[in-house]
Amino acid sequence: MLYINCPHCGLRSQNEFAYGGDATVKRPELNKEISDQEWDNFVYLRKSPRGKHLELWHHISGCRQWIKVERDTSTHEIFKTYKANEAIE
Amino acid sequence: MSQDFRLDNVGMVNREKKISFKFNGKKYFGFEGDTIASALIANGVHLVGRSFKYHRPRGFFGVGVDEPYAILQLDRNNERDPNIRATEQEIFEGLEVKSVNCWPSVNFDIGAINNFLKMFFPAGFYYKTFMWPPSFWYKIYEPFIRMAAGFGEASIKHDKERYEHKYEYCDLLITGSGPSGLASAYAAAKNGARVILAEDKPRFGGSLLTSDVNIGNQTGVEWTEKIIAELKSMPNVTVKNRSQVFGYYDHNMLVMSERISDHLPKTQKYLPKQRLWYIRANEVLISSGSIERPLVFGNNDTPGVMLSSAAKEYMKVYGVLVGKKPLIFTNNDSGYETAIEFKKNGVNPIILDTRSDPSSDIIAEAKNLNIEIKFSHVVVAAKGYKKVKSADIAKISDDKKELFNIENIECDCICVSGFWTPSIHLASQSGNKSKFNEKIDAFVPDKSKQKENTIGSANGIFTLEETIKDAFDKGFDVSNKITEKNNKVSVPTVVEKKSTDHDKFWCVPLPKGKSYKRFLDFQNDVAVSDIELALREGFRSIEHVKRYTTLGMATDQGKTSNLNGLQLVSDIENKVVPQVGHTTFRPPYTPVSIGAIVGREVGKHSKPTRKSPMHSWHEKNNAVFVDAGVWLRPRYYKQGNEGLFEASKREAKNVRQNVGVCDVTTLGKIDVKGPDAAEFLNRVYTNAWLKLPVGKARYGVMLREDGIVMDDGTTTRISKNHYHMTTTTAQAANVLSHLEYYLQLVWPELNVNVVSTTEQWAGAAIAGPNSRKLLMKLFPNLDVSNEGLPFMGYKEADLFGVPAKIYRISFSGELAYEINVESDNGYFMWEKIMEVGKEFQIQPYGTEALSTLRIEMGHVAGSELDGRTIPYDASLEGLVSKKKDFIGKRSLNRSAFTSTDREKLVGVVPIDKTTSIPEGSYIVKDPKAKLPNPKLGHVSASCWSVEHDNPFSLAIIKDGKNMIGQKLFAMSPLKNKTIPVEIVSSHYVDPEGKRVRS
The missing domain is CATH 2.40.30.110 (Aminomethyltransferase beta-barrel domains)
Incomplete structure (x- = not known):
């Protein structure tokens, strides 16, 4: 079970969180004309990298904040965690 | 039966307390502190089971978790417990156990015919035998395999025992209380670290309980007792026996199973049977020790053949002789310790040492005690069916390939020692890749992947002096990292007699013309010939060989068989063991009961149960409840002999004709507040929200980004910047997460906050042609006319002194209102509605009538909004704005949609x-x-x-x-x-x- 350092609450066990997927995906702006391909990329296509992955976790049984976690998908090492709106190093 | 094999005044069991128990229906006696194994051996019983495949007689092979043979089924408090290791289970008054894998009895087992049909059960016989015709699967093959599979029978009754879960945090977890565990725990605890020391056996000390050593001028047992007593007195230390750390998971989370009541006749009041500990440890020291390796020879599975360390432990801890004519077969010094122990207890052993000319203090001692030692000798085959009666022994050539002078000697047990295998399971589970240590011919942990270190013999350190010194150092270093303190304790002096010299020899060749079965894996009946066959048939990867032959796949997970199997594969393939590699170690290290894993989350406790404030009213009025997510909702209110169909029909009809009231507390409610709330709702819902006036509600549909309908509900503008959103009961939590996602991550510039208010409001839906008349009586000072409170209108009012919110919304298609009051007033509101509604023929209605009403109205709900439908499919396309953008809109343009x-x-x-x-x-x-x-x-x-x-x-x-x-x-x-x-x-x-x- 992962031990995730919530930037708001501190170290908490994984079972307080819900996984939220790739954190680098950016939703297209509202009212912007975009191609089917672009939209499909946003809705469906995700990379599944082995190694470093910036991902979203929702501290659902804690502060209810969405946070960003930089984690190695093969070793589960967590390098850094960020608040939702924090700049990523 | 008398305890013919019990020694006087030797061992640690409590001779004051005699305990009776039943094995296969027959009564035996033992002492408090005995395991089933030690008590049976004391009674001269060695036949306890039949093997898995060939149904060969099975006795005891080890003395602890590594036991491959003595797997029993236990009955306790009318509960069945399968897969119990006789070497671990302590006896208690009234204990009843029986053998498995045999019918009609362990002494006469029909399945033993397999032993004579063994040519039909080679490696992979499953894949070869049960192939054709396909129609045989259901009726013949599958029932046959099911009957033959498994160790014992699980109970099909509800397990009434209690199992607990506990979460714990510590600076340092130490897994095993042998010399290295004790030393490191002591050093770390003295340096201020919060330590948990876990021992799987009832007694602390590990090898110190049985080895003839001296630490700081004390015997191993005395030193153990002193250290444990001191650790127990320290507030920063938790010491646990009967506790197996069986799994090493991510981020230094380890799981430990504590057997609290398994050794007692009954689970004590206020205590669970077992407790599962989830331990988040800052650092871990793995001191799980090592397990003696067997030597492989003909019929080496005969009852009476066992590990020499086990024979020694039965004598020293339990005061029990495993035999009176022992043969010790060893390739190292460990066998000598056992031989000396026999000799001290008046039994004359014979030692067969594969080495030609070894020397050490302990060998000298054995010679001084006039123990008969035959160097360069091996056991060729054990003789005897249900118990060893004699052994064919031989002299072996220096290259270990030729056997000479085969002779038969009488013996009643053969104690084998093929040197030691470190228990690297936990280190391996942590991600630590192991490396092969040529000096000890075994794998040891390599670089730490997590915050873990392996110490003592688990790390391949086989001398006590080195173990103790290293463990004191590691305990100090690790604690110093955490506490930054420098309280170092001095390392005691150590005296030990045996050396770590051993012969690189594990498998005795077959004499010419003989075809003895030589077993590698004792639990799954995997013999040398099976491995040879697998390799002949082209299996090369050790992982494939394992699965094809089932080597190391049984409940003991190959604790005694793995390395001998690898050694054999590497010999045949002309490789070295590290080239062959080893199979993956996965948790659990030892079997864990399902009850412990589930803990208290069974039955009603498997999820929280939420009840509305009106729940007790429903109960009093014969409601039949239904699970709605985690909520309990009245499905219908039973009158007389009514069933679901009649009752729901009556309730629904009453809504259409008069007036009904339904508890809608369970609907998800979310407060949406802030200056940008309107804009936010406009983006979340498919329809337009910017112009909704204060005091008005609107029905809305929200989509996922892929265009699928996520949820629907009404949202009401309470004041300029305050909206009250409702969601379906089932989707309430998902919708809140969804809103938070967009507010926190996608549109952080919107000044809006959301919070769940589901539990703050109790809700009652009043529906039917009489509902306005009822409302007039409930709120006499309020204008509830069609003009005063129109459809989709909202009013705040006073309900007999209680503040209430009235929404004119309808799920039934009738004139309807929903009244919300603070949860604490819910019961009051409900009673008032029922009381005042009497004259209008009010009846409560449950979810079944609610469904009827919405279905015949054509209102969609969960069964239509099933995660596959877009608004069009559910006839909600009228609610999809063409003018504005919203979540999921772009998807609706896709061609399929x-x-x-x-x-x-x-x-x-x-x-x-x-x-x-x-x-x-x-x-x-x-x-x-x-x-x-x-x-x-x-x-x-x-x-x-x-x-x-x-x-x-x-x-x-x-x-x-x-x-x-x-x-x-x-x-x-x-x-x-x-x-x-x-x-x-x-x-x-x-x-x-x-x-x-x-």
Whole structure:
């Protein structure tokens, strides 16, 4: 079970969180004309990298904040965690 | 039976307390502190089971977790516990155990015929035997395999025992209380670290309980007792026995199973049977020790052949002799310790040492004690069926290939020692890749992947002096990292006699003309010949060899068999062991009961149960409840002999005719507040929200980004910057997360906050033609006329002194209102509604009537919004704004979503107007068409229309909008029904929606 350092609450066990997927995906702006391909990329296509992955976790049984976690998908090492709106190093 | 093999005044069991127990129905005696194994051996019983495949007699092989043979089934408090290791389970008064894998009895086992048919059970016989014909699978092969598989039978009754979970945090977890565990725990605890020391056995000390050593001028046992007593007195230390750390998971989370009551006749009050500890450790020291390796020779599975360390432990800890004519077969010094122990207890052993000319203090001592030692000698084969009676022994050549002078000598047990295998399981589970240590011919942990270190013999350190010194250092270093303190304790002096010299030899060659079975894996009956066969058949990867032969796959997970198997593969393949590699170690290290894993989350406790504030009223009024997510909701209120059908019909009818009240507390409620709340809702919902005036509600639909309907509900503008959103009961939590996602991550610039208020409000829906009359009486000072409180209007008012919110919204298609009060006033509100409503023939209605009402109205709910439908499919396209953008809108332009013949919501009525259509039925054109019959769609919800007094269903069918009036068929192969139906509009009641606006 992962031990995730919530930037708001501190170290908490994984079972307080819900996984939220790739954190680098950016939703297209509202009212912007975009191609089917672009939209499909946003809705469906995700990379599944082995190694470093910036991902979203929702501290659902804690502060209810969405946070960003930089984690190695093969070793589960967590390098850094960020608040939702924090700049990523 | 008397305890013929019990030694006087030796061992640690409590001779004051005699305990009786039953094994295979027969009564035996032992002492408090005995395991089933030690007590049976004291009684001269060595036949305890039959092997898995060949049903060969099985005795005891080890003395702890590594035991491959003595797996029993236990009955305790009328509960069955399978897969109990006799070497671990302590006896208690009244204990009953029996053998497994044998019928009719362990002494006479029909299955033993397999032993004579063994040519038909080679490696991979499953894959070779049970192939053809395919029709044999169900009736012949599968029942046969099921009957033969497994160790014992699990109980099919509900387990009444309690199991607990505990979460714990510590600076340092130490797994095992042998010399290294004790030393490191002591050093770290003295340096201020918060330490948990876990020992799987009842007694602390590990090898110190049985080895003839001296630490700081004390015996191993004395030193152990002193250290444990001191650790126990320290507030920063938790010491646990009967506790197995069985799993090493991510981020230094380890799981430990504590057997609290398993050794007692009954689980004590206020204590669980077992407790599962989730331990988050800052650092871990793995001191799990090592397990003696067997030597492989003919019939080496005969009862009476066992590990020499086990024989020693039975003597020293339990005061029990495993035999009176022992043969010690060893390739290292460990066998000598056992031999000396026998000699001290008046028994004359013979030592066969594979080495030609070894020397050490302990060998000298054995010689001084006049123990007969035969160097360069091996056991060729054990003789005897249910117990060892003699052994063929031989001299072996220096290259270990030739046998000379085979002779038969009498013996009643053969104690084997093939040196030691470090228990690297936990280190390996942590991600630590192991490396092969040539000096000890075994794998040891390599670089730490997590915050873990392996110490003592688990790390391949086999001398006590080095172990103790290293463990004191590690304990200090690790604690110093955490506490930054520098309290170092001095390392005691150590005296030990045995050396670590050993012969690189594990498998005795077959003499010419003999074909003895030489077993590697004792639990799964994997012999040398099986491995040879697998390699001949082309299996190369050790992982494949393992799965094909089942080597190391049993409940003991190859604790005694793995390395000998690897050694054999590498010998045949002319490789070295590290080239062959080893199979993956996975948790659990030892079997863990399902009860412990589940803990207290069983039955009603498997999830929280939420009840509305009116719950006790429903109970008092004969409500029959139904699970709605985690909520308990009244399904119907039973009157007299009514069943579900009659009651829900009555309740629904009463809504259409008079007035009904339904508990809608469970609906999800979310407060949306902030200056940008309108803009936010406008982006979340498919319809327009910017112009909703204060005091008005609106029905809204929200989508996922992929265009699928996520949820629906009404949202009311309470004040300029305050909205009250409702969601369906089931989606409440998901919708809140969804809103938070967009507010926190996508549009952080919007100044909006959301919070769940589901539990803050109790809700009652009042529906039916009499509802306004009822409302006038409930709120005499409020104008509730159609003008004063129009459809989709909102008012705040006083309900007999209690503040209330009134929403004029309808789920039933009738004139209806929803009243919310603070949860604490919910019961009061409900009673008042019932009391005042009496004169209007009010009746409460449950979820079944609620469903009936919404289905015949054509209102969609969860069964239509099933995660596959877009607004069009559910006839919600009128709510999709063309002007503005919103979540998921772009997806609706995708070609599949714009095709004109999409499945769409319709109504379905059986032609005979009497046959109910099962939910889930397929709608087809021709019921007799060739299979697979092309399906037009499916029936999503069914009810008995109280308006028309006939069955009515909703269905989602292809090109639904052009199908109205068609005569089709609803087919339910599950219910074996084919019903001729007519497709009608989904609005079966009041299609113009006059009533809700009346």
